[in-house]
Every structure is written in structure tokens, then in C-alpha cells.
Amino acid sequence: MNVGGEAYRTIWLAEDRRTVEIIDQTRLPHEFVTLALRDVNDAVQAIRSMQVRGAPLIGVTAAYGVCLALTADGSDGALEVACDALFGSRPTAVNLSWALQTMRKALAEVPPSDRVTVAYETAAKIADEDVASCRAIGEHGAELFADLIRNKEREGGTEPLNILTHCNAGWLATVDYGTALAPVYTAHDAGLAVHVWVDETRPRNQGAALTAWELGQHGVPHTVIADNAGGHLMQHGRVDVCVTGSDRTTGTGDVCNKIGTYLKALAAHDNGLPFYVALPHSTIDWSISDGIADIPIEERDEREVTHVSGLGEDGAVITVRVTPRGSPAANAAFDVTPARLVTGLITERGVAPASAEGLAGLYPERAE
Amino acid sequence: MNVGGEAYRTIWLAEDRRTVEIIDQTRLPHEFVTLALRDVNDAVQAIRSMQVRGAPLIGVTAAYGVCLALTADGSDGALEVACDALFGSRPTAVNLSWALQTMRKALAEVPPSDRVTVAYETAAKIADEDVASCRAIGEHGAELFADLIRNKEREGGTEPLNILTHCNAGWLATVDYGTALAPVYTAHDAGLAVHVWVDETRPRNQGAALTAWELGQHGVPHTVIADNAGGHLMQHGRVDVCVTGSDRTTGTGDVCNKIGTYLKALAAHDNGLPFYVALPHSTIDWSISDGIADIPIEERDEREVTHVSGLGEDGAVITVRVTPRGSPAANAAFDVTPARLVTGLITERGVAPASAEGLAGLYPERAE
Numbered sequence: 044m045n046v047g048g049e050a051y052r053t054i055w056l057a058e059d060r061r062t063v064e065i066i067d068q069t070r071l072p073h074e075f076v077t078l079a080l081r082d083v084n085d086a087v088q089a090i091r092s093m094q095v096r097g098a099p100l101i102g103v104t105a106a107y108g109v110c111l112a113l114t115a116d117g118s119d120g121a122l123e124v125a126c127d128a129l130f131g132s133r134p135t136a137v138n139l140s141w142a143l144q145t146m147r148k149a150l151a152e153v154p155p156s157d158r159v160t161v162a163y164e165t166a167a168k169i170a171d172e173d174v175a176s177c178r179a180i181g182e183h184g185a186e187l188f189a190d191l192i193r194n195k196e197r198e199g200g201t202e203p204l205n206i207l208t209h210c211n212a213g214w215l216a217t218v219d220y221g222t223a224l225a226p227v228y229t230a231h232d233a234g235l236a237v238h239v240w241v242d243e244t245r246p247r248n249q250g251a252a253l254t255a256w257e258l259g260q261h262g263v264p265h266t267v268i269a270d271n272a273g274g275h276l277m278q279h280g281r282v283d284v285c286v287t288g289s290d291r292t293t294g295t296g297d298v299c300n301k302i303g304t305y306l307k308a309l310a311a312h313d314n315g316l317p318f319y320v321a322l323p324h325s326t327i328d329w330s331i332s333d334g335i336a337d338i339p340i341e342e343r344d345e346r347e348v349t350h351v352s353g354l355g356e357d358g359a360v361i362t363v364r365v366t367p368r369g370s371p372a373a374n375a376a377f378d379v380t381p382a383r384l385v386t387g388l389i390t391e392r393g394v395a396p397a398s399a400e401g402l403a404g405l406y407p408e409r410a411e
Numbered sequence: 412m413n414v415g416g417e418a419y420r421t422i423w424l425a426e427d428r429r430t431v432e433i434i435d436q437t438r439l440p441h442e443f444v445t446l447a448l449r450d451v452n453d454a455v456q457a458i459r460s461m462q463v464r465g466a467p468l469i470g471v472t473a474a475y476g477v478c479l480a481l482t483a484d485g486s487d488g489a490l491e492v493a494c495d496a497l498f499g500s501r502p503t504a505v506n507l508s509w510a511l512q513t514m515r516k517a518l519a520e521v522p523p524s525d526r527v528t529v530a531y532e533t534a535a536k537i538a539d540e541d542v543a544s545c546r547a548i549g550e551h552g553a554e555l556f557a558d559l560i561r562n563k564e565r566e567g568g569t570e571p572l573n574i575l576t577h578c579n580a581g582w583l584a585t586v587d588y589g590t591a592l593a594p595v596y597t598a599h600d601a602g603l604a605v606h607v608w609v610d611e612t613r614p615r616n617q618g619a620a621l622t623a624w625e626l627g628q629h630g631v632p633h634t635v636i637a638d639n640a641g642g643h644l645m646q647h648g649r650v651d652v653c654v655t656g657s658d659r660t661t662g663t664g665d666v667c668n669k670i671g672t673y674l675k676a677l678a679a680h681d682n683g684l685p686f687y688v689a690l691p692h693s694t695i696d697w698s699i700s701d702g703i704a705d706i707p708i709e710e711r712d713e714r715e716v717t718h719v720s721g722l723g724e725d726g727a728v729i730t731v732r733v734t735p736r737g738s739p740a741a742n743a744a745f746d747v748t749p750a751r752l753v754t755g756l757i758t759e760r761g762v763a764p765a766s767a768e769g770l771a772g773l774y775p776e777r778a779e
Contacts (some may be wrong), residue, residue, distance in 0.1 A: 072735035255738040271671025275746035303639025353731025363721025367440035370623040378643035
């Protein structure tokens with residue numbers, strides 16, 4: 044997608060075709076800064092510190108992290124150490140382990156001398172597949188939006204389609220295009236009138252910082268709201284549909300996503316509104332069926348709750364404390380929305396009910 | 412309650428028995444500053460800028476605002492102008508109009524020369540009644556907590572009673588003691604083991620700033636969480652009960668409270684947890700029965716969403732922008748929780764179901 048009129052992906056190779064470059068997402072929306080990852084530790088650090096974030100982009104970054112490790116040392120031992128370090132950099136997103144497994148499988152039979160070439164080819168393939176997935180999600184989701192707009196017009200509605208989203212599942216969370224926002228971009232680019240309610244998504248403000256920024260860069264009408272506001276807007280008919288991404292989805296359709304997603308799904312359900320989750324197949328964890336019991340939820344530093352970063356009046360990014368000294372904070376990063384609250388899953392293969400049957404319909408090769 | 416070991420109310424008279432003094436709540440939790448209100452405009456400004464906030468305290472401040480107006484000019488005209496200005500200072504809390512009506516009624520038959528004396532007597536009576544109400548709410552609520560603790564112990568639980576609250580309905584929201592937090596203080600002072608999950612309550616952070624501060628001052632164990640986190644904690648058995656205050660409650664038990672309350676009530680309902688609302692009778696609006704349709708919701712400045720204030724590293728309070736320039740924001744201050752999601756209302760007269768029948772049982776003199 045475009046930044047200041049120039050086309051970017053969120054991760055790409057430098058001219059040396061070895062160094063990996065990323066957008067430092069911790070600096071957005073106030074500064075647009077790119078960073079070079081020169082070794083596997085840089086990749087681990089970029090994932091851990093959330094310079095890159097979003098389940099699909101984490102997976103691709105981990106894949107390139109393997110490439111960087113093998114550039115330094117192509118041995119089996121180095122591959123193991125790199126995969127372990129990358130696997131431990133974030134605990135929740137299943138794409139991370141999926142990407143690492145894909146890399147291991149591609150490299151297993153390859154002699155150390157050829158591994159660098161094969162690794163970069165495989166990482167590039169994972170990245171390109173992610174882009175293709177996101178484009179397909181955008182097309183399937185935009186068809187849903189078009190239907191909702193037709194219904195709305197039939198009932199005499201004149202407002203744009205009001206879409207609520209939580210956190211950032213836009214192009215910044217993927218390699219390009221996004222998951223939850225892909226249908227928004229596709230619909231907007233096709234001339235449909237859409238407007239996005241952007242949950243700010245405390246404590247890290249990915250909505251206010253990233254989603255608002257990328258929608259603004261692309262010219263999509265949007266309004267930032269506190270995470271508390273969505274239920275009220277739904278009660279008053281000001282939301283037509285919710286769409287979020289997912290960090291891990293069980294084979295039965297339970298959706299793990301940014302903390303607070305569950306609360307919006309409850310509100311959508313209480314107000315009879317559709318709640319969709321957009322995700323590529325790499326986000327599905329076929330091995331588990333009870334999201335609340337089985338998905339480990341990352342507990343992050345309490346400082347993300349006690350402090351907020353933003354742009355000071357002098358143009359510098361400043362961090363301020365918002366809680367009293369001596370008050371502890373807790374910071375679970377994700378929650379799980381039970382499948383019963385999800386209207387449908389939008390994947391690269393189409394839209395299905397959030398259930399084992401629904402997913403089996405889209406991915407018959409996985410159905411047992 | 413105590414601040415640094417010294418007992419305070421949130422509003423009191425200076426030694427001249429005319430000037431009204433308050434705690435400037437916009438400076439908490441980082442600075443403890445008191446302010447003198449010398450005329451009605453100071454009172455209007457204190458309410459509008461949320462130097463005083465919380466439905467009961469707004470009502471008492473408005474009552475003293477009438478006193479200040481009459482000190483300058485005891486005429487019928489001055490009384491009218493003052494009441495109009497005070498009535499317009501915040502739109503949602505019904506205590507404001509209730510307190511102004513009480514003042515008007517008390518002053519209606521009083522000759523202008525005696526009005527100042529009667530006004531201060533009436534305002535003091537409103538304040539003292541609020542304190543008595545809050546103490547009674549504390550006792551009724553603490554009995555509920557004691558029951559919940561007994562149940563928990565019977566089931567082998569060893570953790571303290573985990574209470575989730577939203578916004579600030581503590582002593583800072585009232586004259587003393589609080590509404591939602593009164594049962595917490597009563598239980599804690601009686602030696603019951605309680606722990607409070609404090610929603611930070613964006614966009615103004617009254618939970619992180621005020622609730623955490625006053626619980627800390629009183630020594631009550633608590634943990635600050637993002638507004639997004641409560642549903643996840645409930646899913647994992649880490650919340651036993653929710654208690655919030657109310658800015659306006661319909662005669663049928665619909666509860667208007669700080670934006671986001673509805674989302675927590677939905678989560679409590681989905682997890683089979685009790686959700687109580689604590690309120691004095693002055694918060695009940697007997698004239699309406701449909702909270703969502705009939706309660707006007709204040710829309711506040713979008714700057715509260717786009718900017719956050721906190722303590723910088725140099726010890727000064729700084730405001731930073733958290734959204735990209737050019738992204739608009741919306742800022743509804745309250746939402747309405749339908750009575751069907753409320754387990755019970757805790758008032759100064761006891762605990763009742765959130766329904767017309769429940770309220771009629773507590774207030775038979777209001778039942779038609």
C-alpha cells in the first residue's frame with residue numbers, strides 16, 4: 044500500500060538481497076522510519092519489541108530471520124538455535140510456528156552450502172503467498188460489504204457502511220493489503236462508500252496509531268474511538284458490521300485476537316449485528332478445539348498499561364505515566380472470542396461459518 | 412476518606428463559611444491540589460472541566476454554586492440565571508437537576524434577604540445526606556460481598572474476592588465514601604480480603620487516575636487493567652463480581668454510566684457473574700423507562716480521545732497526541748446498560764432487582 048504516494052510492503056530485501064528491511068511500527072503514526080535487520084538477533088528483537096507485529100507479518104519476519112541466521116552459519120545446529128530463538132520471541136501467534144515449520148521442512152534435505160539460497164526463496168514464497176491471501180480475503184469480504192450496502196440502501200439508508208474494527212489487522216499487520224482491512228480497501232477502491240470506526244486498542248494503541256494512520260494514508264474515511272465506545276454506537280444503529288483479524292483460530296472457529304475483541308463480539312451479538320473475522324489459513328491451529336482452555340495468552344510488561352507514548356507539543360515522542368506510583372497493572376495481550384459469537388470467517392478461500400464444519404468446507408484437505 | 416493520613420471530603424467550606432473548596436480532580440493522581448470556588452462561574456467551570464465529577468458530587472457542587480450566586484445577588488432573577496448556568500454545565504447526570512430542584516424548592520418561599528443562609532443550610536444538608544447514603548450503600552454492598560466470600564470459601568477458593576469496577580464511583584465521585592467503592596471500603600475495613608480490578612476507563616482514565624489513587628491511599632489491594640481486559644479475566648475465573656456506579660438510572664432499572672460499562676455487563680452476563688450497580692436515590696430518574704431511547708448522552712471534545720495526559724520523566728504533567736494528525740475522533744461519554752444485564756441495584760435502602768418492581772419495593776412512596 045502507499046505511504047506518502049510511494050508503494051511499500053512491510054518487509055523487503057535491501058539491494059544486497061540479504062539484509063531485510065522493515066518499517067519500525069513502534070514509531071508510527073508520528074514518524075515513518077525503516078530499519079535494517081542484519082542478523083537473527085535483529086529479527087528476534089524486531090518481533091519481541093513489536094517493531095513488526097500482526098500474526099502474518101510476524102511469520103514472514105521469522106522466516107527471514109532463519110535466512111539471516113543461515114547466512115552467518117548454514118549448519119543444522121545454527122538452524123535449530125535460530126528457530127528456537129525466533130519461536131520464543133512471541134508466544135501467541137500460530138503463524139510464527141507455521142512459518143518456522145515451513146522453513147524447516149524446505150531446508151531439511153538441503154545441504155548446508157545451498158541453504159541460504161533455498162531459505163531466501165522459501166521466505167519470499169511465504170511473503171508472496173501472504174499477499175495473495177490478503178488480496179483474496181479482500182475480494183471475499185468486499186462482496187459481503189456490497190451485500191450489506193444493498194440491504195442498507197433497500198431500507199432507505201443513506202450513510203456509508205459503518206465498519207467497526209479492533210487493533211490493527213491492516214496492511215501493516217501483513218506483508219501487504221491486510222486481513223480485516225483488506226475488504227475495506229477493496230470496497231473503497233471499488234467506489235463503495237465505507238467508514239471505519241477505529242478502536243484505539245489500549246494498551247498499545249495499535250488502532251489509534253496504526254489503523255488510523257494506514258486508513259488515512261489510503262484516504263479511507265474513519266473515526267477513532269475509545270475501546271469503550273463500540274457497544275454504545277451499536278445500540279444506536281451507528282455500526283453495520285464488525286471485522287477483526289485473528290492471531291490464532293482453532294479448528295472449531297474460536298478466535299484468539301487482541302485483548303478486547305471478545306467484548307465487541309458480545310456487543311455485536313447483543314445488537315444483532317454481523318461479526319466477521321478475516322484470516323489467512325496460516326492462522327488456523329488445527330490441533331486445538333477449545334480456544335479459551337488451550338491457547339496460551341501472552342502477559343506483557345505492565346508498563347504498557349501504566350505508561351502511554353505520544354507526540355509532545357515540541358514534536359518529540361514522549362512517554363508519560365497515567366497511573367499513580369505504587370499501583371500495579373496487569374497486561375494480557377489477547378482474548379478468545381468463542382465461535383458462537385462469530386458470524387463468519389473470511390479466508391483466502393471464501394467465507395464460512397465459524398465451526399469445524401465451516402472450516403472443513405473451506406479446507407477439505409484438513410478435514411478428518 | 413484519608414489523603415496522606417488526613418481526613419478529607421471532596422467539597423467543603425473555607426473558614427469564611429462562604430467560599431467553597433474542592434480537590435482539583437483533573438490534577439490527580441500526580442498532584443494533590445485544592446481549589447477555591449468564589450462565585451457561580453467558578454462552580455460551573457469546575458463541573459464543566461471535570462475538576463469535580465461523579466454524579467453525586469456534581470449535584471452537591473451545583474447546590475453550593477447556587478449558594479455562591481445568591482451571596483452576590485439574592486434576587487429571583489439571579490437564582491434563575493444561576494440555576495440555568497449550572498443545569499447546562501453537564502448534560503447527563505440527573506443528580507445535577509435533582510440538586511438544583513431541591514435548592515429551588517427550599518428557596519422558593521424564602522425572602523431574598525434570608526436566601527444565603529437557607530441556601531448554605533440546604534446545600535450542607537444535601538452533602539450530609541450524600542455521605543449517609545454512601546455509608547448505607549457500603550453496608551448493604553459489603554453484606555453481598557461477605558456472602559460471595561463465604562460461597563467462594565465453601566468451594567475451596569483461597570484468593571481474595573476479585574471485584575471489577577469501571578470508571579470512578581469512589582469517594583472522589585461523591586462527598587465521601589463513594590457508591591460502587593463504598594462496599595469495597597466497608598468490606599476491607601471489616602477485614603474481608605478484597606482485590607479490585609481497576610478499568611483504566613479511557614478516554615479520561617478516571618479508573619487509572621482516580622480509582623487506583625484513592626484505593627492506594629486507603630491501602631486496598633488493586634490492579635489497573637486496560638478497559639479491554641475484563642472479559643478475558645472473567646473467562647478465566649479471575650473476577651468474582653462487578654460493581655459500578657451510575658450517572659442516571661431509569662425507574663425500570665436501565666443504568667446509564669461511563670462509556671464501556673455496557674461491555675462489562677455483557678461479559679459478566681456471558682460468564683454467569685453478578686453485575687451490581689451502586690447508586691443513591693438521587694440518581695434515579697423516575698420520569699423515564701427506556702434508558703437507551705430516553706437518556707441524552709454527552710458528546711465530549713475529541714481531544715480527550717486524540718490526546719492523553721500523564722506524568723513526564725521530569726515530573727511535570729504533559730499532554731501527548733496518540734492519533735495521527737488528520738484522523739478525527741468521536742467521544743460519547745456514557746452508555747446505557749439495559750436492566751436485563753444488571754443483577755441488582757445497591758441503594759441506601761438496600762439491594763433490589765433492577766426493575767420497576769424492584770425499585771418500587773425500595774421506594775414505595777414513588778410507586779404509582
